[in-house]
Amino acid sequence: MTPRGFPHDDDAAVFVISVAAQLAGMHAQTLRQYDRLGLVSPSRTRGGGRRYSARDIARLRTVQRLSQEDGISLAGIQRILELEHEVSRLEERVEVLTAELERARLERSAAARVFAAGRAGDVVAVRAGERPSRTLSDSRALVVWRPRA
Known part of the structure:
Protein backbone atom coordinates (compact mmCIF):
# COMPACT_ATOMS: atom_id res chain seq x y z
CA MET A 1 0.00 0.00 0.00
CA SER A 109 -13.91 17.16 -43.61
CA ALA A 110 -12.53 20.62 -42.82
CA ALA A 111 -10.66 20.68 -46.14
CA ALA A 112 -13.84 19.64 -47.96
CA ARG A 113 -15.43 23.01 -47.25
CA VAL A 114 -15.30 25.14 -50.38
CA PHE A 115 -16.61 28.64 -50.79
CA ALA A 116 -17.75 30.61 -53.80
CA ALA A 117 -18.10 34.35 -54.19
CA GLY A 118 -21.39 35.57 -55.55
CA ARG A 119 -22.01 38.54 -57.84
CA ALA A 120 -22.93 40.77 -54.92
CA GLY A 121 -19.78 39.73 -53.07
CA ASP A 122 -21.54 37.28 -50.79
CA VAL A 123 -19.80 34.05 -49.83
CA VAL A 124 -21.58 30.76 -50.40
CA ALA A 125 -20.43 27.32 -49.26
CA VAL A 126 -20.42 24.61 -51.92
CA ARG A 127 -19.34 20.98 -51.78
CA ALA A 128 -15.86 20.04 -52.89
CA GLY A 129 -15.79 18.78 -56.45
CA GLU A 130 -19.19 20.30 -57.27
CA ARG A 131 -20.01 23.41 -59.22
CA PRO A 132 -21.89 26.24 -57.56
CA SER A 133 -25.64 26.43 -58.11
CA ARG A 134 -26.89 27.77 -61.42
CA THR A 135 -27.55 31.23 -60.04
CA LEU A 136 -23.93 31.47 -58.91
CA SER A 137 -22.71 30.11 -62.27
CA ASP A 138 -24.66 32.79 -64.07
CA SER A 139 -23.04 35.38 -61.84
CA ARG A 140 -19.56 34.20 -62.92
CA ALA A 141 -18.64 33.24 -59.36
CA LEU A 142 -15.17 31.93 -58.78
CA VAL A 143 -14.67 28.68 -56.85
CA VAL A 144 -11.23 27.99 -55.42
CA TRP A 145 -10.47 24.57 -54.04
CA ARG A 146 -7.06 23.54 -52.81
CA PRO A 147 -6.78 20.04 -51.35
CA ARG A 148 -4.44 19.76 -48.41
CA ALA A 149 -1.25 17.88 -49.01
Missing part, protein backbone atom coordinates in the same frame (compact mmCIF):
# COMPACT_ATOMS: atom_id res chain seq x y z
CA THR A 2 1.31 3.45 -0.92
CA PRO A 3 1.56 6.01 1.91
CA ARG A 4 -0.72 9.03 1.58
CA GLY A 5 0.79 11.86 -0.44
CA PHE A 6 3.18 9.65 -2.41
CA PRO A 7 2.55 8.82 -6.06
CA HIS A 8 1.75 5.20 -6.83
CA ASP A 9 3.97 3.62 -9.48
CA ASP A 10 3.58 -0.05 -10.38
CA ASP A 11 6.97 0.04 -12.09
CA ALA A 12 8.95 1.45 -9.17
CA ALA A 13 11.53 -1.18 -8.20
CA VAL A 14 11.33 -1.08 -4.42
CA PHE A 15 11.11 -4.64 -3.07
CA VAL A 16 14.18 -6.69 -2.18
CA ILE A 17 14.03 -10.36 -3.16
CA SER A 18 12.97 -11.60 0.29
CA VAL A 19 10.01 -9.20 0.42
CA ALA A 20 9.07 -9.92 -3.20
CA ALA A 21 9.15 -13.66 -2.50
CA GLN A 22 6.90 -13.20 0.51
CA LEU A 23 4.46 -10.99 -1.43
CA ALA A 24 4.35 -13.47 -4.31
CA GLY A 25 4.01 -16.44 -1.96
CA MET A 26 7.09 -18.30 -3.17
CA HIS A 27 10.67 -19.02 -2.21
CA ALA A 28 13.42 -16.53 -3.06
CA GLN A 29 15.26 -19.26 -4.97
CA THR A 30 12.23 -19.58 -7.25
CA LEU A 31 12.46 -15.86 -8.03
CA ARG A 32 16.12 -16.27 -8.90
CA GLN A 33 15.26 -19.18 -11.21
CA TYR A 34 12.52 -17.16 -12.93
CA ASP A 35 15.01 -14.32 -13.39
CA ARG A 36 17.56 -16.69 -14.97
CA LEU A 37 14.86 -17.99 -17.34
CA GLY A 38 13.72 -14.46 -18.21
CA LEU A 39 10.17 -14.95 -16.93
CA VAL A 40 10.46 -12.02 -14.51
CA SER A 41 13.41 -9.66 -14.86
CA PRO A 42 13.66 -7.32 -11.89
CA SER A 43 15.70 -4.12 -11.85
CA ARG A 44 19.19 -4.26 -10.42
CA THR A 45 20.98 -2.06 -7.94
CA ARG A 46 24.53 -0.87 -8.62
CA GLY A 47 25.74 -3.76 -6.49
CA GLY A 48 23.71 -6.26 -8.53
CA GLY A 49 20.90 -6.82 -6.02
CA ARG A 50 17.44 -7.49 -7.40
CA ARG A 51 14.67 -4.95 -6.87
CA TYR A 52 11.11 -5.95 -7.71
CA SER A 53 8.21 -3.67 -8.61
CA ALA A 54 4.51 -4.20 -7.94
CA ARG A 55 4.19 -5.16 -11.63
CA ASP A 56 6.94 -7.79 -11.15
CA ILE A 57 5.06 -9.21 -8.14
CA ALA A 58 1.86 -9.47 -10.20
CA ARG A 59 3.81 -11.23 -12.96
CA LEU A 60 5.32 -13.67 -10.43
CA ARG A 61 1.82 -14.50 -9.21
CA THR A 62 0.69 -15.06 -12.80
CA VAL A 63 3.62 -17.39 -13.47
CA GLN A 64 2.87 -19.30 -10.29
CA ARG A 65 -0.84 -19.63 -11.15
CA LEU A 66 -0.14 -20.80 -14.70
CA SER A 67 2.41 -23.29 -13.45
CA GLN A 68 0.64 -24.71 -10.43
CA GLU A 69 -3.06 -24.37 -11.25
CA ASP A 70 -2.99 -24.78 -15.01
CA GLY A 71 -0.02 -27.14 -15.24
CA ILE A 72 1.74 -25.14 -17.95
CA SER A 73 5.48 -25.64 -18.38
CA LEU A 74 7.83 -22.71 -17.81
CA ALA A 75 8.60 -22.60 -21.55
CA GLY A 76 4.87 -22.42 -22.24
CA ILE A 77 4.45 -19.68 -19.65
CA GLN A 78 7.26 -17.71 -21.24
CA ARG A 79 5.54 -17.94 -24.63
CA ILE A 80 2.19 -16.88 -23.11
CA LEU A 81 3.81 -13.85 -21.48
CA GLU A 82 5.55 -12.92 -24.75
CA LEU A 83 2.24 -13.14 -26.62
CA GLU A 84 0.45 -11.07 -23.97
CA HIS A 85 3.14 -8.41 -24.31
CA GLU A 86 2.76 -8.47 -28.10
CA VAL A 87 -1.03 -8.11 -27.80
CA SER A 88 -0.59 -5.10 -25.48
CA ARG A 89 1.88 -3.53 -27.90
CA LEU A 90 -0.50 -4.07 -30.82
CA GLU A 91 -3.46 -2.66 -28.85
CA GLU A 92 -1.44 0.50 -28.16
CA ARG A 93 -0.58 0.72 -31.87
CA VAL A 94 -4.26 0.36 -32.81
CA GLU A 95 -5.11 3.23 -30.44
CA VAL A 96 -2.46 5.44 -32.05
CA LEU A 97 -3.60 4.57 -35.57
CA THR A 98 -7.26 5.09 -34.67
CA ALA A 99 -6.46 8.54 -33.30
CA GLU A 100 -4.46 9.38 -36.45
CA LEU A 101 -7.32 8.18 -38.63
CA GLU A 102 -9.84 10.28 -36.73
CA ARG A 103 -7.56 13.31 -36.95
CA ALA A 104 -7.17 12.77 -40.72
CA ARG A 105 -10.94 12.37 -41.10
CA LEU A 106 -11.52 15.67 -39.30
CA GLU A 107 -8.90 17.42 -41.41
CA ARG A 108 -10.44 15.97 -44.57
